[in-house]
Amino acid sequence: xxxxxxxxxxxxxxxxxxxxxxxxxxxxxxxxxxxxxxxxxxxxxxxxxxxxxxxxxxxxxxxxxxxxxxxxxxxxxxxxxxxxxxxxxxxxxxxxxxxxxxxxxxxxxxxxxxxxxxxxxxxxxxxxxxxxxxxxxxxxxxxxxxxxxxxxxxxxxxxxxxxxxxxxxxxxxxxxxxxxxxxxxxxxxxxxxxxxxxxxxxxxxxxxxxxxxxxxxxxxxxxxxxxxxxxx
Numbered sequence: 001x002x003x004x005x006x007x008x009x010x011x012x013x014x015x016x017x018x019x020x021x022x023x024x025x026x027x028x029x030x031x032x033x034x035x036x037x038x039x040x041x042x043x044x045x046x047x048x049x050x051x052x053x054x055x056x057x058x059x060x061x062x063x064x065x066x067x068x069x070x071x072x073x074x075x076x077x078x079x080x081x082x083x084x085x086x087x088x089x090x091x092x093x094x095x096x097x098x099x100x101x102x103x104x105x106x107x108x109x110x111x112x113x114x115x116x117x118x119x120x121x122x123x124x125x126x127x128x129x130x131x132x133x134x135x136x137x138x139x140x141x142x143x144x145x146x147x148x149x150x151x152x153x154x155x156x157x158x159x160x161x162x163x164x165x166x167x168x169x170x171x172x173x174x175x176x177x178x179x180x181x182x183x184x185x186x187x188x189x190x191x192x193x194x195x196x197x198x199x200x201x202x203x204x205x206x207x208x209x210x211x212x213x214x215x216x217x218x219x220x221x222x223x224x225x226x227x228x229x230x231x232x
Contacts, residue, residue: 002213005023007205013029017052018049023045026042036120037185039119039122039163041062043118049105053103054102056076059099060096061095063121063160065090065093065165067227068089068113070110071114072085073103077093077130088137090132090148092130092159093130122150122162123160131157133156137169142170144176146164150163163230164229172222174220175217175218180210180214182214184231185231186210186213186231187207189208190207190225193224193225194224197218
């Protein structure tokens, strides 16, 4: 079973310094029919103005993953972490028993575009933690490459949940087959370009929530950048 969520159906927020397209209920936006997908709780597609961002605020009992699409995001927290994450890098924060952090667009002149995702943890009550990892964009060519995994294998970011985030870039005319394990879910979003998923046409920032599908065939008539999340 696959359900298409067009990019235009997302909840839009425009605060001037922040433009956000929210795939799930978040903040003042609440839809009881759209509050989660499995353990996936939030996906905000944020565009942040130069030098602006989110001041210090707390989180607890949530796994938070940020993927820069363009620009650089500066992170600071009460654990003493202070880093800048850019395209080609992944930021993972386990809020655990509690963390306070702030994040800002690190550029004074350019907007930045960032995906922020929240997932419910597999184990509650763990100590908060933060890490940044890098992936090789060249390896994404015509492949789905894990960038976030439960065990942090092969330099991926680790996460306190039984899930994997994959990124891939398809060249024109190429396709990828992804075999889905029984009983799992998949969240698929086109980050750039256009994609055909099991016969379903997807444009930029369109997404699909899928359950009980044995496999997915992703094909591209034009170049595409895609994210696939394997979820319990």
